[in-house]
Amino acid sequence: MRFSGAVLCATLLWHLTVPEAAAQSERSAPAVQNAPTRAPADAVFDELERIDRERHRDLLGKVPDVTWADVLRDPDNLTLNVAYARAQLARGDLKSASATLERILLISPHEPQVELLQGLVLYRLREYGGAERALSAALAGKLSDDQRTQAERALSAIAEAQQQTRLTLTLGAGLRYDDNREQEPLGGSRLVLDTPVEADAEHGDTAVVSLARVRLSHELDNQDGDLVFGEATYYGADQLRDNNLDLQVFGANAGMTLYFGAFTLTPRVGADLVRLEDQNYLTALSGGARLDWQLLPDFAPFAEFRLADENFDDVSAAPSGEDRTGLRRSLAAGFQWQVLPRVSLAVTGERQVKEARRDYEGYHGYALRLTPLLVLDNGQFLRGDFTVRQRDYFGPDAFVSSETRGDTDYVAGISY
Structure with a gap:
């Protein structure tokens, strides 16, 4: 069992759009055994894009509890009709809400609050005109x-959404602290020829983090709004x-986003280069696809498959990296719940499943x-990350132990 460390990361972002184990040898540095095949910054970029989506999610305001029976009892009550439209929105019935608001405007034209809500609903329906x-x-x-700000923000989002080709630049910088950066074994010892040897003491370390992404989409x-x-x-x-x-970590990838009603399919291919202490440690070619399903307005399951061909080199920090x-194969599934x-x-x-030249470096495992x-406010966020990972290796490393290694990792982190 190994505690991989509690990680605290504080990062500032700028977003611009332009028209494994107690039984472990000295052969591989613990902190680099699990070198990423995707840039660690990818998670930060994903959260930034999610924030952009959430920024528009709450434009429609709080939802009252109003039924159609309530409307029938007082059909000319403007406030009641608007409340009913909001209740339809809460159920995810955007088209019915739009029809309700259109009926209100036929009865009582030039109601700015109703026109505002209608505009926000049509924006969500992608009826930009x-x-x-x-x-x-x-x-x-x-x-x-506040309402004027909502309308201006929505108009700005519409103008951006109507651009067929977009070039986006995201920059970030910050600090990262890990209280067990070298991932020393939890028990305080490691094995060499089945003999316990005292491990180095755990040391925390701070890193200056920088990240950047350039994305071109069309x-x-x-x-349907499909894009490459x-x-x-x-x-x-x-x-x-x-x-x-x-x-x-340097990465490049390309793909498509295809919309099929409530389903979104995103196939992609990519290449990554990982360098440790200015030495090339890992080069990887990868491909995969992700399927998202908007099952409910606030609940979206997903599944993702990925295959990567990883080529490691020996470096000073990991002299047996080769x-x-x-190959590394992974199948993931889960959900996003608002x-x-x-x-x-x-x-x-x-x-x-990770294949390797040596059985003691190959494994199959699970992670949650x-x-x-x-x-x-203002695009800021707090993001937690809690991971439990189990790995069972294919064979023993005779230099370490005659027994086959197994790892259980616990990782906790928070980013601001």
Whole structure:
């Protein structure tokens, strides 16, 4: 069993859019055995995009408890009709809500609050022309400062959504602290020829983190909004104490996002380069696909398959790195749950098989990951990461022990 460390990461982001085990030898540095095949920054980029989506999710406001029977008892009550439209939105029935709001405007034209809500609903339905007209009409009337801000934000989002080709640049910088950066065994000892040898003491370390991504996407000429994309990423972690664990990850990938009603399919291919202490440690070619299903308005299951051909090199921090060369297959499934307008929870279970030149570097295993997210004001967020990972290796390392190794890792982290 190994406790991999509690990680605290504070990162600032700028987003611009332009038209394993107690039985372990000295052969491989523990902190680099699990080198990533995707840039660690990918998770941060994913959260930034999720924040952009959540920023518009709560534009429709709080939902009252109103039924159609209530409306029938007082059909000319404007406030009641608007409340009923909001109740339809809460059930995810956007089209019915739009029809209700349209009926209200036929009875009582030029109601800025109703036009505002209609514009927001049409925006969610991707009917951008009607949304622009409704929002512009609302802005010409009397709105509160908050309502005016909502309308302006929605118009800005519509203008961006209507761009077929988008170039997005994301930059970030921050600090990362890991209280067990070298991933020393929890028991305080390691095995050499089945003999316990005292391990190094656990040491925390701080890293200066930098990250960047350039993404180019183009929406295809169809009604579904399908798009193709390509992106390049960089992640760097400059350790303040252990310079031999300085990390650089370069990645590039391309793919498509295809929409089929409530389903979204995203196939992609990619290449990654991992460098340790300015030495090439890992090169990987990968491919895979992810399927998302918007089962409920606030609940979306997903499944993802990924295959990577990993080629490791011997470096000073991991002198037997080549032993880990081989294919890695993973199948993950889980769900994204919008618990509250600003609180979400992602749960992911993963099955992974790693082939390697040496049996003691190959394994099959499982992982469970919980990722809560709290969206704050002005694009800020708090993101937790709690992972339990079990790995059972294919064979023993005779230099370490005659018994086959097994790892249980616990990782906890929080990012701001």
